[in-house]
Each structure stands twice: as structure tokens, then as C-alpha cells.
Amino acid sequence: MNRPPLILRLKVSGQRKRCSLWLPLFLVWLVLAAIAIALLPLILIAVAILWPFGWGKLLFFFWPPFLGVLCALRGLEVDVKQGSRIKLISFR
Numbered sequence: 001m002n003r004p005p006l007i008l009r010l011k012v013s014g015q016r017k018r019c020s021l022w023l024p025l026f027l028v029w030l031v032l033a034a035i036a037i038a039l040l041p042l043i044l045i046a047v048a049i050l051w052p053f054g055w056g057k058l059l060f061f062f063w064p065p066f067l068g069v070l071c072a073l074r075g076l077e078v079d080v081k082q083g084s085r086i087k088l089i090s091f092r
Helices: 025-053 055-072
Strands: 007-013 018-024 077-082 085-091
Touching (some): 007 025, 018 025
Antiparallel strands (some): 077 085
């Protein structure tokens, strides 16, 4: 199974300025995991209430594809060059 990306790298450079930023995404994942665990009982109650209307199935089956897309971001690089400007977004 793939793992989610741990670092996001942003790089923007123009004619005069260059900016490079590394963001630790593993801290974001820790906070989101804590929030998800805290909200799990409410989510399960919402799924049970909305199941007869079809919305519960959407909530219940939404998570596996979402996590698959999130984990697939690892290794993605978007590099845009326009004249002397360069923009890079990289997930590692």
C-alpha cells in the first residue's frame, strides 16, 4: 500500500526573486488523524441516520478512494515554466 506524502516543496522564481518553501505534511496528517478519531462516533451516527436516503452510503464509501488519491500524490511534481518564471510543486 502506498503512503501519503510527508513533505510538500514549493518553489517560485522570477527575474529577481526566488522563494523555496518546504512544508512538513506529516504534522498535518497527525492533526487530521486526531480529528478523525475524535469525530468517528459522530460520523458513524450520521452514516446510520442517512443510510436509508442513500447519503450514508456516499459517506461510508467515500473514504477508501479519497485515501487512495491522497496516497497517490507521493512523487507528483508540477513544474511550470513561463518565460523566466518557474513554479514547482513537489510532493515527497
